[in-house]
Amino acid sequence: MRRTAALLMTSLLASAAALAVPTAAQARTLVDPPTTGSCVAYPSGPFGVGVCGGLEPRRAWSVWAKCQSGITVSSGLRLGDGTATANCGSGRVYSTWVSIGPMLP
Structure with missing residues (x-):
């Protein structure tokens, strides 16, 4: 039951992220590049x-x-x-990155 819920939640989050992050062609018109700030990403155990x-x-x-x-x-x-953290469960993280999206109204 827990595995099924995790799989469904992962699918839902991936679908939502796919809708929120525009394609490269759309990025020039839909996403204003950040003018300030920075982000870093790193693996930490299963996260x-x-x-x-x-x-x-x-x-x-x-x-x-x-x-x-x-x-x-x-x-x-x-x-x-x-x-924020992305959880790989008990598995190892091979790579990690931050995706910056649009400014919300």
């Missing part, structure tokens, strides 16, 4: 950790991690400054 500071309060972002199992997980969307 991909992302930390952003100095972002505009309405700037959307999320952290992503590629897991040992081959799946990619996301933290879900965050706004402004903060820390």
Whole structure:
């Protein structure tokens, strides 16, 4: 039951992130590049950790991690400054990165 719920939640978050992050062609028109701030991402055990500071309060972002199992997980969307984690469960994190999205109204 727990595994099924986790799989469904992962699918839902991935779908939401796919809708929130525009394609490269759309990025020039839909996403204003951040004018301030920076983000870093790093693996920490089974987690991909992302930390952003100095972002505009309405700037959307999320952290992503590629897991040992081959799946990619996301933290879900965050706004402004903060820390977020993407959980690979008990598996190892191979890579992690932060995706910066649009300014929300």
